[in-house]
Each structure stands twice: as structure tokens, then as C-alpha cells.
Amino acid sequence: MTRPSLHRAAGLAAIVVSGAWAGWLGFQLHGYDVPLPLMFASAFAAWSVLGNGLLWLIGELATVTHRCATKGCDFAVKLTQPTAADSRYWQEIAADHPHRKVGRS
Ligand SMILES: [Zn+2]
Structure with a gap:
């Protein structure tokens, strides 16, 4: 099943x-x-x-949540019944949240 x-x-x-x-x-x-x-x-x-x-x-x-690891950031992605590839894709996006790049050059 x-x-x-x-x-x-x-x-x-x-x-x-x-x-x-x-x-x-x-x-x-x-x-x-x-x-x-x-x-x-x-x-x-x-x-x-x-x-x-x-x-x-x-x-x-059945829901998986990937959050940004930065303290104070509330960026999160909730996926319902994701495939392993979808989960990995969104986990990488959450880990590479764009606000981390603000102020860097
Ligand atoms: Zn973040």
C-alpha cells in the first residue's frame, strides 16, 4: 500500500x-x-x-516541516506526504534561506 x-x-x-x-x-x-x-x-x-x-x-x-536554523528566523516549509526527493529539495532550500546572504558580498 x-x-x-x-x-x-x-x-x-x-x-x-x-x-x-x-x-x-x-x-x-x-x-x-x-x-x-x-x-x-x-x-x-x-x-x-x-x-x-x-x-x-x-x-x-504525514507532514514534514523544514525550518531555517538561524535563531529568530521563522521561515519554515511544511510538506504533506513528500517524496524523499521533494523533502531533500525543500530541506536544502530551508538550509540555504536567502536572508543568510543579506549583508554579505
Ligand atoms: Zn532564515
């Missing part, structure tokens, strides 16, 4: 898991005679929060 398809499968799994959890939560609320609109709103909110949290986490795990 390639990394992009693994990333998609993990995202789909996050949506399914959060949907199942929200469904279980809605079912639990139904047992307490919670009104139907409130039950759906609560389940949807739970699905939204957990689903977005898991998708954010999956995205962060």
Missing part, C-alpha cells in the same frame, strides 16, 4: 470510527429520552469534533 493510499485509508477509517462513536453516543442518549433533535445535534457535534481531530492528527503525522 502506497503512502497516499494509506493516508486516504486512514482518513476514511477516522470518519468511520468517529461516525460509529457518534452513533453509539446517539443511541446512549436515546436511552435517556433525550429529544430527537437534541440527540442528532449532540451526535453530529461528537462526530464532527472527533472526526476533525483524527483527520488533523493523521495530517500532522
Whole structure:
């Protein structure tokens, strides 16, 4: 399984898991005679929060950040699912950040 398809499968799994959890939560609320609109709103909110949290986490795990090493410089490049060549290319650009050349002749 390639990394992009693994990333998609993990995202789909996050949506399914959060949907199942929200469904279980809605079912639990139904047992307490919670009104139907409130039950759906609560389940949807739970699905939204957990689903977005898991998708954010999956995205962060697949992201590589290259920063300029100069103290005080906030130059950074974030790459999502980069190839080794792309990662190396941007790592070299971050290491050779142009501000380092200001003042030199
Ligand atoms: Zn810099």
C-alpha cells in the first residue's frame, strides 16, 4: 500500500470510527429520552469534533516541516506526504534561506 493510499485509508477509517462513536453516543442518549433533535445535534457535534481531530492528527503525522536554523528566523516549509526527493529539495532550500546572504558580498 502506497503512502497516499494509506493516508486516504486512514482518513476514511477516522470518519468511520468517529461516525460509529457518534452513533453509539446517539443511541446512549436515546436511552435517556433525550429529544430527537437534541440527540442528532449532540451526535453530529461528537462526530464532527472527533472526526476533525483524527483527520488533523493523521495530517500532522504525514507532514514534514523544514525550518531555517538561524535563531529568530521563522521561515519554515511544511510538506504533506513528500517524496524523499521533494523533502531533500525543500530541506536544502530551508538550509540555504536567502536572508543568510543579506549583508554579505
Ligand atoms: Zn532564515
